[in-house]
Amino acid sequence: MAKQRFNRFFYDHLLNFLLPFIAVLVALLVGALILWFQGVDPWEAYKAMFFGAFGSKNGLADTLVKSTPLMLVGLGIAIAFRGGVINIGAEGQLITGALFVTFLGVTFGQKLPGVVGVLLLLAAGALMGGFWGAIPGWLKAQLGVNEILSTIMMNAIAIQIGYYLLRGPMIDPAELAAGTNIPHSARLPKNLDMARFTHVAKALGFTERAKDLGLEGYIAQLYGVLVEPTRLHIGFLFAILMAILVYVFLWRTTIGYKIRAVGLNRHAARYAGINVKRNMVLSMTLSGAFAGLAGAVEILGLHHRMFEPTSVSAGYGFTGIVAALFGGLHPLGIIPSSILFGGLLVGGDKMQRAMQIPQVLITAILGLIVLFVVSTDFFKRKLQTRRVSEEAETFFEKETDETESVEASA
Amino acid sequence: MTQDLTLAAIIIGILHSGIRLATPYLYAGIGEMFGQRAGVLNLGVDGIMLMGAFLGFYAVYQTGNVWIGVAAAMAVGIFMGLLMAVVSITFQAEQGISGIGLYMFGLGLSSLLFKTMLGTVEGVQGFSELKFQITQNFSLYDIPLIGPIFFNHSVLTYGAFLLVPLSAFILNKTTWGLKIKAAGQNPEAADSLGVNVTTVRYAAVILGSALAGLAGASLSISLLNIFQENMTNGMGFIAVALVYFGSWRPYGVLAGALLFSTVNALQLWAQVLNLPIPSDVAVMLPYLLTIIALAMPFRRAAQPAALTRPFTRGEN
Numbered sequence: 001m002a003k004q005r006f007n008r009f010f011y012d013h014l015l016n017f018l019l020p021f022i023a024v025l026v027a028l029l030v031g032a033l034i035l036w037f038q039g040v041d042p043w044e045a046y047k048a049m050f051f052g053a054f055g056s057k058n059g060l061a062d063t064l065v066k067s068t069p070l071m072l073v074g075l076g077i078a079i080a081f082r083g084g085v086i087n088i089g090a091e092g093q094l095i096t097g098a099l100f101v102t103f104l105g106v107t108f109g110q111k112l113p114g115v116v117g118v119l120l121l122l123a124a125g126a127l128m129g130g131f132w133g134a135i136p137g138w139l140k141a142q143l144g145v146n147e148i149l150s151t152i153m154m155n156a157i158a159i160q161i162g163y164y165l166l167r168g169p170m171i172d173p174a175e176l177a178a179g180t181n182i183p184h185s186a187r188l189p190k191n192l193d194m195a196r197f198t199h200v201a202k203a204l205g206f207t208e209r210a211k212d213l214g215l216e217g218y219i220a221q222l223y224g225v226l227v228e229p230t231r232l233h234i235g236f237l238f239a240i241l242m243a244i245l246v247y248v249f250l251w252r253t254t255i256g257y258k259i260r261a262v263g264l265n266r267h268a269a270r271y272a273g274i275n276v277k278r279n280m281v282l283s284m285t286l287s288g289a290f291a292g293l294a295g296a297v298e299i300l301g302l303h304h305r306m307f308e309p310t311s312v313s314a315g316y317g318f319t320g321i322v323a324a325l326f327g328g329l330h331p332l333g334i335i336p337s338s339i340l341f342g343g344l345l346v347g348g349d350k351m352q353r354a355m356q357i358p359q360v361l362i363t364a365i366l367g368l369i370v371l372f373v374v375s376t377d378f379f380k381r382k383l384q385t386r387r388v389s390e391e392a393e394t395f396f397e398k399e400t401d402e403t404e405s406v407e408a409s410a
Numbered sequence: 411m412t413q414d415l416t417l418a419a420i421i422i423g424i425l426h427s428g429i430r431l432a433t434p435y436l437y438a439g440i441g442e443m444f445g446q447r448a449g450v451l452n453l454g455v456d457g458i459m460l461m462g463a464f465l466g467f468y469a470v471y472q473t474g475n476v477w478i479g480v481a482a483a484m485a486v487g488i489f490m491g492l493l494m495a496v497v498s499i500t501f502q503a504e505q506g507i508s509g510i511g512l513y514m515f516g517l518g519l520s521s522l523l524f525k526t527m528l529g530t531v532e533g534v535q536g537f538s539e540l541k542f543q544i545t546q547n548f549s550l551y552d553i554p555l556i557g558p559i560f561f562n563h564s565v566l567t568y569g570a571f572l573l574v575p576l577s578a579f580i581l582n583k584t585t586w587g588l589k590i591k592a593a594g595q596n597p598e599a600a601d602s603l604g605v606n607v608t609t610v611r612y613a614a615v616i617l618g619s620a621l622a623g624l625a626g627a628s629l630s631i632s633l634l635n636i637f638q639e640n641m642t643n644g645m646g647f648i649a650v651a652l653v654y655f656g657s658w659r660p661y662g663v664l665a666g667a668l669l670f671s672t673v674n675a676l677q678l679w680a681q682v683l684n685l686p687i688p689s690d691v692a693v694m695l696p697y698l699l700t701i702i703a704l705a706m707p708f709r710r711a712a713q714p715a716a717l718t719r720p721f722t723r724g725e726n
Binding site: 034139164275358 | 415511515608643691
């Protein structure tokens with residue numbers, strides 16, 4: 001019995017937990033092979049990456065800063081997946097959200113009081129991203145348009161709209177005056193900046209630096225992340241709050257239940273009276289809303305103005321897919337997973353600077369992680385089937401034993 | 411600029427580039443069609459094209475021989491196709507996502523190799539345009555209007571157009587084509603008739619990926635003769651959409667490829683002629699057109715019934 005219970009625990013939980021790690025490990029090994037072919041010591045490169053991302057105050061802060069949009073995008077992608085649709089369009093949804101927030105912030109920002117303004121603009125970003133996601137959702141539900149392809153096209157369209165706006169109507173007047181014409185917008189008014197960790201710490205009365213308190217080693221770095229001036233802003237906490245909300249939404253509300261039902265089995269859901277089409281549009285809209293929210297947070301918390309669309313979206317739409325898959329498409333799993341992949345992005349940047357290895361290596365590794373993670377589903381299914389059939393076998397053996405003994409005694 | 415060009419020259423220019431630019435769409439689209447007809451949606455075309463474009467370019471850059479470039483591009487296409495096939499056929503991974511993984515892998519690796527092996531954008535002497543010299547002082551190119559439109563292309567462009575009837579023949583008149591269609595339409599029935607569904611799907615995906623590699627090379631060693639990071643700019647995804655648009659038929663893919671390349675040509679010429687359309691908006695057109703094309707209702711019935719559905723023997 002104990003063995004059986006262990007088996008069940010192993011196959012149902014431990015394996016689900018371990019397989020993604022194995023996938024990442026294999027991807028990193030292939031990455032090491034690529035590095036080795038390039039004449040670089042993989043061990044040194046990975047060490048530079050790891051310590052660059054997690055080893056110091058600034059690295060750690062950057063990791064958390066990058067994990068913020070990843071988490072929000074990843075949550076959206078998980079919602080879409082759970083609803084049985086695939087959203088590859090987070091890039092475009094993030095960009096349109098960021099553009100809308102920038103437009104509103106620059107135009108009306110002065111009149112909006114701080115906290116209310118930030119909240120309103122966050123909602124506006126979500127609205128715009130949601131709209132951008134609703135279009136492919138509606139096209140899928142009504143006209144059977146493959147949502148993977150349409151969302152990819154919507155990405156390209158959003159990027160072009162962004163360039164058009166930033167070169168024309170939304171360009172920073174200072175750029176026009178200087179004649180440099182770099183495509184970026186004016187800065188949003190300062191009252192709309194999301195607070196940084198260091199500001200919050202100051203308001204709470206933590207003013208000493210790690211040095212002043214006599215902290216040393218890694219504790220000092222961790223203290224520094226929370227208290228000393230870094231780029232880390234409260235958008236990170238907002239993203240974690242959102243992850244908890246999405247968990248509650250998907251597993252504790254009727255609408256969330258319906259979305260998951262459609263994702264698990266469309267036909268059964270329809271049979272049960274759930275409006276499949278409406279729920280497909282809804283999951284795409286929500287998915288886009290979270291990507292739009294990521295765009296809003298990037299503008300309000302980090303950039304404070306809109307830059308070139310692709311450097312604001314920075315591939316988060318794709319890396320977010322990896323984070324969501326690695327997090328098991330579970331809102332709470334996406335929290336650590338986003339931090340891990342935020343670290344990979346920061347580490348790649350540090351590795352480029354320290355060892356002249358182009359950062360695009362990270363894109364290749366991320367692609368491999370996707371390939372390997374989706375492949376592990378197969379092993380999971382296989383092993384689970386074996387577990388079930390083994391249990392059934394022992395069950396039947398026991399039953400035959402009992403019948404035999406009953407027959408013998410009779 | 412405008413006044414230098416007569417209307418005839420502009421029309422010739424647009425049609426000529428329309429035919430030229432159809433080349434990568436045709437290779438990638440026809441290749442993808444084989445995979446989808448066998449039941450496998452390969453969304454990694456863009457990544458395969460990028461790898462083909464880089465390795466094809468690099469081979470020509472090193473050896474100066476364009477055919478070695480073609481071989482290198484198709485070889486890397488086969489390798490990437492094998493990877494896709496193992497993941498989506500043997501491991502039965504969700505095809506919508508595994509293709510995105512392959513795309514990211516190809517995008518990242520081609521950029522990495524470009525940065526470490528070349529570093530800067532350089533040019534090569536790629537395929538040259540054929541003028542069809544018939545006699546010493548007459549070539550087909552000299553025929554007015556028709557000559558400059560149709561008889562001024564590289565071998566790879568003519569090859570792409572020849573591929574259309576060839577693939578129609580393979581698909582409709584050979585046993586092999588029948589097996590592909592059966593694997594995508596009803597794998598269980600195909601299996602019961604002795605078709606090895608797995609083998610057929612592997613072959614179709616690998617063939618399609620080899621063609622995708624060639625599509626990339628057609629960009630880097632025939633149309634543009636340079637390599638740049640992410641130079642396909644989503645062309646591979648449009649090629650996947652073309653298969654839907656073309657109702658999974660070779661001539662449908664041809665029609666789609668010509669439509670898209672002409673729109674592309676129009677957009678390029680609009681910039682050359684300084685038409686009052688913002689270039690950022692013009693660049694958007696092919697992507698917008700793709701969504702509209704996908705929403706066309708007439709094509710849906712033709713979709714292979716088992717597209718993206720993995721097959722396991724004896725389970726269904």
